[in-house]
Amino acid sequence: MFAYIIRRILAMFLVLFVALTFIFFLLRVVPGDPAEMQAGLGAPKEYVDALREKWGLDKPVIAQYGLYLRQVFRGDFGNSTYTNLPAIEPVLERLPHTLLLAFAGLGLAVAISYPLGILAAMYANTLLDRAIVAFSLLGRSMPGFWTGIMAILLFSRRWRLLPSYGSGGLKHLVLPTCVVASVLLAVLVRITRSDALDELGKDYVRTAYSKGLSQTGVMIHHVARNSLISVITVVGLQLGRLMGGAVITETVFSWPGIGSLLVQTLGQRDYAVVQCVLLVFAGLFAVCNLVTDVLYTFVNPRIRF
Amino acid sequence: MRRHTRSRVRKRTRFLLSSIPLLLFVVLGAVGPMIGAYHPEDVSVHDRLVPPLGRMADGSVAWFGTDSLGRPLLPQVIEGARLSLTVAISTVCLASLVGLVAGLVAGYFGGVADMIIMRLVDVQLAFPALVIAMSIAAVLRPSIITVIAAISISMWASFSRVVRANVLRIREEVFVEAARATGCPNLRILRAHVTPFVISPLLVVASTALGVAIMSEASLSFLGLGVPRPAASWGSIVSGGRSYLVNGWWISTIPGIVMMACVFSAAIFGDSLRDLLDPTSK
Numbered sequence: 001m002f003a004y005i006i007r008r009i010l011a012m013f014l015v016l017f018v019a020l021t022f023i024f025f026l027l028r029v030v031p032g033d034p035a036e037m038q039a040g041l042g043a044p045k046e047y048v049d050a051l052r053e054k055w056g057l058d059k060p061v062i063a064q065y066g067l068y069l070r071q072v073f074r075g076d077f078g079n080s081t082y083t084n085l086p087a088i089e090p091v092l093e094r095l096p097h098t099l100l101l102a103f104a105g106l107g108l109a110v111a112i113s114y115p116l117g118i119l120a121a122m123y124a125n126t127l128l129d130r131a132i133v134a135f136s137l138l139g140r141s142m143p144g145f146w147t148g149i150m151a152i153l154l155f156s157r158r159w160r161l162l163p164s165y166g167s168g169g170l171k172h173l174v175l176p177t178c179v180v181a182s183v184l185l186a187v188l189v190r191i192t193r194s195d196a197l198d199e200l201g202k203d204y205v206r207t208a209y210s211k212g213l214s215q216t217g218v219m220i221h222h223v224a225r226n227s228l229i230s231v232i233t234v235v236g237l238q239l240g241r242l243m244g245g246a247v248i249t250e251t252v253f254s255w256p257g258i259g260s261l262l263v264q265t266l267g268q269r270d271y272a273v274v275q276c277v278l279l280v281f282a283g284l285f286a287v288c289n290l291v292t293d294v295l296y297t298f299v300n301p302r303i304r305f
Numbered sequence: 306m307r308r309h310t311r312s313r314v315r316k317r318t319r320f321l322l323s324s325i326p327l328l329l330f331v332v333l334g335a336v337g338p339m340i341g342a343y344h345p346e347d348v349s350v351h352d353r354l355v356p357p358l359g360r361m362a363d364g365s366v367a368w369f370g371t372d373s374l375g376r377p378l379l380p381q382v383i384e385g386a387r388l389s390l391t392v393a394i395s396t397v398c399l400a401s402l403v404g405l406v407a408g409l410v411a412g413y414f415g416g417v418a419d420m421i422i423m424r425l426v427d428v429q430l431a432f433p434a435l436v437i438a439m440s441i442a443a444v445l446r447p448s449i450i451t452v453i454a455a456i457s458i459s460m461w462a463s464f465s466r467v468v469r470a471n472v473l474r475i476r477e478e479v480f481v482e483a484a485r486a487t488g489c490p491n492l493r494i495l496r497a498h499v500t501p502f503v504i505s506p507l508l509v510v511a512s513t514a515l516g517v518a519i520m521s522e523a524s525l526s527f528l529g530l531g532v533p534r535p536a537a538s539w540g541s542i543v544s545g546g547r548s549y550l551v552n553g554w555w556i557s558t559i560p561g562i563v564m565m566a567c568v569f570s571a572a573i574f575g576d577s578l579r580d581l582l583d584p585t586s587k
Contacts, residue, residue, distance in 0.1 A: 018428045026440060141568035143520050145527045146543055146561035153550050153557070244435030248524055262436065263528055266443035278440065282431045 005294060012286045019282040020275075024068055027271050028061055077279075078272035080265075087272035091258055091280055097167055098257030102246050104173060105180025106235065113185050114231060117192025118224055122215070124197060132189060139186030144245045148179045148252035165254035176253045183245035184238055188231065195230040199223045229299050236292030239285060316581045323577035326570035334387035343384040345535035349375035354553045370555040372545065378556065381537040382563050388449070388538050389567065393518035395453045400460040401511045405503070407461065408468025409495055413476060422465065429462040438521055442530040449532050456521045460514060467510050471503045505582045512575035516568045523564055539564045 052058050059067075071078060077088045120132040155175060156164035163172050199205065200223060208218045247259030254260065258277050265273040351362040352375035361367050361377070369378035411422040429437065441455035475481060476499070484494050525531035526540030534541055539560040546556030 015424075015427050015431050018424060019431050022428055023440075027444060029444060137572055138565070138569060141516065141565045141572055143523050143527075143540075143561065143564060143568075145524060145540070146557070146564070149543060149547060149550070149557050150561070153554055157550050240430070240433040242433075244433040244524075247433075247435060247439070248527070251528060262439065266439060267529070274440070278432070278436065281433065281436055285431055285433065 008290050008293060012290055016282055016286060020072065020279060023275050023278045024065055027274060077276050080273050081270050082268055087276045090261055090273060091276045094256050094258050094261050095280065097255060098246055098250070098259060101176055101180060101249065101255060101257060102242055104177040106184065106242060108177055108181035109184040109188055110231065110235065112181070113188035114192055117189045118196050118219060118227065120189070120193040121196030121200060122219055133193070136186040136189040139182060142182065144179060144183045144248045145252055147182050148249055151175050151179055152252070167256055176249050176255050179249045180242065180245055184242055187238055188234060191234045192227055192231055195227045196223050199226050229296070232292060232296055232299055236289060239288045243281060243285065320577040320581045323573045327574045330386055330567050330570055331390055333383060334390045337383035338387055341380045341383055343380035343537055345376065347376055351375065354549065357555050357559070369559050372556050373549055373553060378559060381542055382539070382560050384537040385539040385542060385560060386563070386567065388532060388536060389519050389522055389564070392449065392452055392456070392522045393515055396456045396460065396518045397511050397514050399453065399457040400464055400514070401507060403457065403461040404464025405468050405507060407465040409472055409499065409503070411465065412469040412472025413491070413495060413499065426462040426465055434459040435521060435524060438525060439528065439530055442525055447530070447533045452522060452525060452531050455525070456518055459521070460518070464507065464510060467506055468503050471506050472499055475499050475502045509575070509579045509582060512578045515575065516571040519564070519568050519571060
C-alpha cells in the first residue's frame with residue numbers, strides 16, 4: 001500500500017516534468033514577439049534587442065529550455081514580462097481563492113447530488129425519478145458561463161440580493177460557488193443514481209430486506225455507502241471539468257483566482273506567468289488524482305496493492 | 306426471440322426519434338443563413354436594443370430583439386448554430402480519427418509505441434481540457450481552424466484511451482490469432498478484424514463528445530479566444546451582452562437558451578445511440 005503511494009507520487013513527478021516541457025515548447029511556438037509587445041509600437045530596435053537579450057530570447061530554443069529547467073529546479077520561475085516581479089507571486093496570491101471556490105463548489109455539488117441520486121434510485125421509474133433525470137440532463141447542457149450570467153442578471157441586477165464581482169465575504173462566494181457546483185451537479189446525480197441502482201440489484205440488499213430492514217435502513221446503511229465508491233471515482237474524473245469550470249466562473253464573476261489570471265496573461269502574452277499557472281494547474285490536478293486514488297483504496301476494501 | 310426483437314425495434318425507434326432535434330439544428334445551421342442572412346455591417350442606431358418581438362425602424366419584427374449595434378439577433382443566433390455545429394462536428398471527427406489511429410497503434414503493437422502514446426495521453430489528461438484548448442487557441446492566430454485544432458487536441462486523448470482498451474481486448478480473440486497464423490499482414494488485421502469492434506465504443510464516446518465540443522467552442526468564444534468577431538458565435542454574443550444585462554437582457558439570454566437546446570439534443574442523441582449499440586440495455 002505504501003509502495004503504491006510512492007510509485008504514484010513518482011509517476012506524478014514524471015508527468016509534471018513532461019508537462020513542464022510541453023508548456024515550455026507550446027509557448028515558444030507562438031507567433032508574436034514578447035519583446036516587441038513589451039517595448040510597444042515605435043520602440044527603437046536597440047531597445048527591443050536589449051530586452052530580448054535580457055530575457056534570453058535570442059538564444060536557441062534548446063538553450064532557453066535548459067536555462068528554464070535549471071531555474072525551475074531552483075524554484076525560480078522567472079519574472080512576469082509586465083510587472084517584472086517574480087512570476088510565481090500572482091499565482092501564489094490567487095491560488096487560495098481558486099481552491100476556495102473549487103472546494104466550495106465541489107462540496108455543494110456532492111451535498112446536493114448525492115441525496116438526489118440516491119432518491120432517484122430509490123423511487124426508480126416514478127415521476128420523481130424521471131424529473132431528477134431530466135433535470136440532470138438539462139443541467140449537463142447548460143454552459144457554465146451562461147449560468148453565471150443568468151445568475152448575475154437575476155440575483156445581482158434584478159433582485160439586488162448578491163454582489164456580482166470580486167471577493168471579500170461570504171456574500172461574494174455564494175453565486176460563483178453555485179455556478180461551479182451546477183457544472184458538476186448534473187453528472188454526479190446521474191452517476192450516483194446509476195450506481196445506487198446497480199447496488200439495489202445485488203444479493204446483499206435482498207438479504208438485508210429479508211432480514212427485515214426497512215427501505216430507509218437499507219438505503220442508508222448499505223446502498224449509500226457503497227455508492228460512495230463510484231462518487232469518489234467520478235469526482236476524481238470530473239476534477240478537470242471542475243477546474244475548467246472554475247476558469248470560466250472566475251472570468252464571469254471577476255473572482256481573483258488563477259483561472260482569471262490565466263485568461264488575463266494569455267491575452268498579454270506574459271509567458272512566465274502563463275507557464276506558472278499551467279504548471280500549477282497540472283500540479284493541482286495531479287495531486288487531486290493521487291488523493292482520489294488513495295482515497296479510493298480506503299473506501300473500497302476490495303482494492304489492495 | 307420476440308422480446309429481443311421488440312427491444313431492438315424499441316431502441317431503434319427511440320434512436321430515430323432522438324436524432325430529430327439534433328437534425329433540426331443541423332438543418333437550421335445549413336439552410337438558415339441562406340434564408341435569414343446575418344449582415345454584420347448592417348449597423349443601425351435607430352434599432353439599438355429593441356426587445357424580442359419588438360418592431361424595428363423598417364417595420365419588420367425583431368423576433369429575438371436586436372443587439373447594441375442595432376443588428377437583429379435571430380440571424381446571429383442562426384449563424385451561431387452553423388458555426389458551433391461546424392466546429393463541433395469537425396472537432397469530433399478529427400479527434401476520433403487521431404484517437405482511433407493512436408489507440409490502434411498503442412493497443413495492437415504495444416511496446417515503445419504504446420509507452421510513448423500513453424505518456425502523451427497522460428500529460429494531456431494532466432490538464433483540464435478547457436485549459437489546453439485555451440492555451441492553444443491563445444498562442445495561434447484566431448480563426449475557425451485554430452478553434453477546431455485546439456478543441457481536437459484537448460479531446461483526442463480520451464478517445465485514444467477508449468480505443469486502446471478495446472483493442473487490447475480484441476487482440477486476444479481467437480479470430481485475430483487465426484488471422485495472424487494464416488499470414489495476414491498487420492495492417493489488414495487492424496482494418497478488417499480489429500477496427501469493426503472498436504468503432505461502436507468510439508461512436509458512443511464521440512456522440513457524447515459532440516455536446517462537449519459545442520460547449521467548449523462557446524466557452525472559448527466567450528473568453529475571446531474563439532472565432533473572432535464579427536463572426537457570430539453563441540459564446541461571443543453572450544459575452545457581448547454582458548454590458549447590457551439590465552436594458553438588453555435578451556442578448557445574453559437567448560443565445561444561451563438556444564445553445565442549451567442544441568447541447569441537449571446532442572446529449573439525447575448520444576444517449577440513445579449508446580443504448581442502441583449496447584446489447585445489454587433494454
